[in-house]
Amino acid sequence: MGTLPDTRLGRTTSFDMSAKQSSKIRVFLRTRPTSNFAQDMIEFIPDSNNINIHAKKNEKRGVVNNQLLDWTFKMDGILHNASQEQVFETVGADVVNRALDGYNATIMCYGQTGAGKTFTMTGATENYQQRGLIPRVISAVYQQIEKRVEQSVSIRISYLEIYNENMFDLLSTLPEAFVGTQAMTIIEDEYGVSIKGLACT
Template identity: 60%
Template sequence: TMSGRSKKVKVWVRTRPTQNFAHDMIDMQTDKKAVNIHCPRDMRRGVVNNQVLDWSFKLDGILHNSSQEEVFSTVCAPVLTSSLQGYNSTIMCYGQTGAGKTFTMTGATEHYKNRGLIPRAIAQVFKEIDETPDQSITIRLSYLEIYNETMFDLLSTINPNGGKSNSALPGMTPMTVVEDENGCYIKGLSCHLAQNEEEALNLLFEGETNRAIASHTLNKMSSRSHCILTVYIESRSRVSSEAKYTMSKLNFVDLAGINDLSAVLLSEAWS
């Protein structure tokens, strides 16, 4: 069983590298796992006011000027191990527009070292499969986008037999949240088998090309939606005739930026 320490929700802060880091306002105490924020007093509000100037946040860790590999090994690798053991797990990115959420999740393709958590996790999953021949493990993927309170299947452009579908378009299949004795799931969301790392990465790249992306003052390629990529893991022992199937899910949630979320809410209010 998992220890009480590992069961709790863990919170990590990753800072985006910059030449002009606000050290006068942000004090990162890496050893104490805390971030202290100090804001200068706004003298326009008068000498005597109730303006809050200081905040302190306790965390599980701080990733400052960290590489993609360090972020994966620190944050994702333990969660991935739990998922392969049968535990449902989730990794979620939240923050300001342009802070690097999508870079952390999916990364960049220019250099191999810039791969994000999702492609690294996919590679690690199939590596674990190759190293455990006594287990029969099946991997499936789904990719969901939520935009303006509407759900879109980012993999609906792929037909069940593989390849592109001429008729299916993202969002054409109506989807609803359904709850049964096994929990909540998205009815109508397609789930695709991936037999190796290459097939899984092709599904990821297909979904990325279908995402709702627009220009933003803080980010030229801003993701205006919430996206959830789910890795479904189904395993069964090859050596035990009475072994039952163990099923688990690993969710990667890339939330819309704070500024993007405000823009979506405003557009709905005026529509």
């Protein structure tokens, strides 16, 4: 969904990551204030849902170079300093409804280490307010099912972690020593891609 204006003039490159009306993928940016925020390089404008990135010119590459210095990304929303509740309301609630309407649904977090992916998905365990998307979505699924009396729904849960290109079954009750010997494998069949050997409740 990127639009690339003429960058030979050395001006801003813009990427429109926001959804066009019926588009199925929505992109949100979650930001939070930090003591060492790179204010000169990252500028976000919540009203327009734009984020501007300004890179510093690398002097070593000479005065005349075609190095890109400015990018603009348009999001579906910017969640600045948002609570876990607000993140769920904006990102999660609709996904639950669509899943129960019969569509596949995915929520994915992307960012560098320390950006807040685990905090967003799992949340902090110290208090209930800090719980993340996964516990909130699971609870919303059960609430919705209670309301949808005309629908018959079955729920199955798997919990897979991919870390350093290795798969870990987070619901496996087998002792760790056994997990390695019962290796999981990725298979593709007429139902799509799945993981053989992954626990499913």
